[in-house]
Amino acid sequence: MSKILILVGSVRKNGNTELLANAFKQGAEKHNSVEIISVADYKINPCVGCEYCQNSDGNVCAQNDDMKIIYEKLKECDTLVIASPVYFYGISAQLKALIDRLHTPMRNTFSVKNMALLLVAGASLPQVFDSILVQYSLVLSYFKLNDLGKVLVTDVRQKGAIKENKSLLDAYNLGMSIK
Template identity: 40%
Template sequence: MTKKILILNGSPKKNGNTAILVDWFIQGAKAKGAKTEVVRTDFLKYKVNGCISCRRCQVSDIYECVIKDDAQPVLAKMNDVDVIVMATPLYFYGASAQLKLVMDRMFSLFKWDNDNDTMTTNLKNKTLVLIGSAYEDIGLKDLENPFKITAKYAGMKFASLLVPNAGESGEVKDIPGIKAKTIAFGKKMAG
C-alpha cells in the first residue's frame, strides 16, 4: 500500500538542519514508493495567533479547524494521510513556535464528549513521527516527550529521529553517517 506522508517543517531556515533532514527522510520514503508533501509552517498565514480555544470545532461534526486560513487545509489533510511528520529544531527544550502554532490547532481533529467521557479522532492508528535536531546533546528527550505522549493519547504509533550535536543551520551534514541513517528512517516510516 502506498503510504501518504505529510511533513511539517517547523524551522524558519530554508536550508537549515531541519530542511536537510527532511530532504533525506523524503529520499528514503520515496524509495519505498510513498507519496510525500512538505509544508513549511513558517510560511503559513494565520488569521489568529494559534488555537484561540473557541471550541467551535467541538460543536461541528467535521474534523477540521473552523478558522479559514492557511493552517486549515493542512489540518484537514492530517485526516487523510498515514504518517504525519513533525520536523523541528530544538528551541529551548521544545518545538519551534512555528510548528506549535499548527500543533495546537490540532485540537480540531479530536472530538470530546465530556458527558460520556469519550474522545474520537481520525488520527487513531496513524503514525506520528518527530524529527528533531539540536546544537548540543541535551534537551532532545524533553522535546520528544510531548509528541510521544500526545501520540499515545491519540492512539497513534510513534517514532522519532533525534539528532544531537547538529550544530548551526547546515552543519548537520557534518555528522558522520547521519544521511544514511535518515534515509533509512524514511524508508522504515514508508514501509
C-alpha cells in the first residue's frame, strides 16, 4: 500500500485538471492512502534563490509560508502525482513555484520513490506536452524515481470538457494499478 500525494496545480475549481486528479484518486484509493492538495489553496511564494535553506538548521526556508506544510507531506508520502493544466507549454505558475521550492537539502528527507503525471491541455498540438515531459524525465532521473505512468489529455479547453474524454478512465486505471 502506497501513501500517495496528488498536487493539483489548477486554480479552476472543479475544472478538467481537478476532475482528472479525482478520477486517479478514485482508482488509487482502492489499495492506497491518497490525499489531494490543490496548490492554489496554499500561500506558496516562489523561490528567491537566497540559499538560506542550504545552511539553516534543518534546512528550513527563510520564507514563512505554507510550503512548510507541503514539505511535511512530502516526508510522509512515497508516491507523488503532479496534475496540472498546460499553460503556454508549461505547468501552472502555482505548481512551478512549489516545485522550485524543492531546491533545498530538505528534499533528502522526503520519502518519495515514485511519480506519475496528469496533464490537461486545451490545445491539440502533438508537441503541447514536450517541454513538460523533458522536465519530468530529468526529475525522475536526478532523484532516481520510478515513473508509474502518465495521462496526457489534449483538446479539453472548456470547463468540464474532459467528462466526454476517455482519459478519466485512463486516470482511474492508472490509479488502480498502484498497489
